Amino acid sequence: MRRRGEETKKTDDRIEALDRKLSESGIRIRDSDQRKVLDEVFDEVTLLALYKLANKKVITAVGGSISTGKEANVFAAEHGEGEDCVIKIYRIRTGNFNAMSDYILGDPRFSNIRKTKKEIIFAWTKKEYSNLSRAQEAGLPVPEPIAFDRNILIMGFLGEDGVPYPQLRLDPPDDPEAAYTECLDLITRLYQKARLVHGDLSEYNILSGGGRLWLIDMGQAVTPDHPSAHRFLFRDIRNINRYFGNRCTIHDEHEILRGIVGEDFFTP
Ligand SMILES: Nc1ncnc2c1ncn2[C@@H]1O[C@H](COP(=O)(O)OP(=O)(O)OP(=O)(O)O)[C@@H](O)[C@H]1O
Ligand SMILES: [Mg+2]
Numbered sequence: 001m002r003r004r005g006e007e008t009k010k011t012d013d014r015i016e017a018l019d020r021k022l023s024e025s026g027i028r029i030r031d032s033d034q035r036k037v038l039d040e041v042f043d044e045v046t047l048l049a050l051y052k053l054a055n056k057k058v059i060t061a062v063g064g065s066i067s068t069g070k071e072a073n074v075f076a077a078e079h080g081e082g083e084d085c086v087i088k089i090y091r092i093r094t095g096n097f098n099a100m101s102d103y104i105l106g107d108p109r110f111s112n113i114r115k116t117k118k119e120i121i122f123a124w125t126k127k128e129y130s131n132l133s134r135a136q137e138a139g140l141p142v143p144e145p146i147a148f149d150r151n152i153l154i155m156g157f158l159g160e161d162g163v164p165y166p167q168l169r170l171d172p173p174d175d176p177e178a179a180y181t182e183c184l185d186l187i188t189r190l191y192q193k194a195r196l197v198h199g200d201l202s203e204y205n206i207l208s209g210g211g212r213l214w215l216i217d218m219g220q221a222v223t224p225d226h227p228s229a230h231r232f233l234f235r236d237i238r239n240i241n242r243y244f245g246n247r248c249t250i251h252d253e254h255e256i257l258r259g260i261v262g263e264d265f266f267t268p
Pocket of ligand 2: 069217
């Protein structure tokens, strides 16, 4: 039997080798503090995926951390000719992935994936990429999907001069009535044009900047044929009504739901 110390050393060696490959392929880690942050999230699988993306020149630099969430870390990065982008890395070791299973297992697009933790996280990453593509094709304001590999998603940066747009909760609207109408319009177009229900919509997953609102964090979004689609849609509407309830006049949530799903309500 191999001793644990030896195994750890072997993994360390492999990660060091991957690190070397990363810098050989031209990817810059901007500073050593940043290196430390990355070490905490980057396991071997992630480094490998990152190495592939760097090698294919999808990313050319990794910058500072933008956010550390329950399941994912978001970093600023560069791609192409030094354009800003964002890397979202779902954590394999420490991510809270139980909630992911519920969404993914009911989604007909992902019905035949293996159900190990890694497979679910990879499928989730792919799902966020395809949800963003679908939303973008339907003309919704979402980050541009650029690439994905395993647990890593590369997308367009929403912000100005390197500063990300704030979440709606941190930048309450000057004209709440207009912002409320804009939110309902986004939910409606997402359902009717992109055929998606966001599923985790709130003032946390809406960014405000450049004179408009943006939808982000689409990993959990489902198509209308998901068995819980209407329940998720109703919850999204409720969250938006809760946020705007003490800021402007809001509409009845059942009426909003009926207005959005229309005849879908009566299809068997
Ligand atoms: N494309 C982007 N451009 C600018 N900032 C972004 C972008 N995507 C995410 N962010 C920032 O990172 C934060 C976290 O991103 P996101 O909501 O996608 O993941 P999360 O909430 O951490 O996911 P989880 O549900 O796994 O915890 C956002 O609230 C936003 O501030
Ligand atoms: Mg979020």
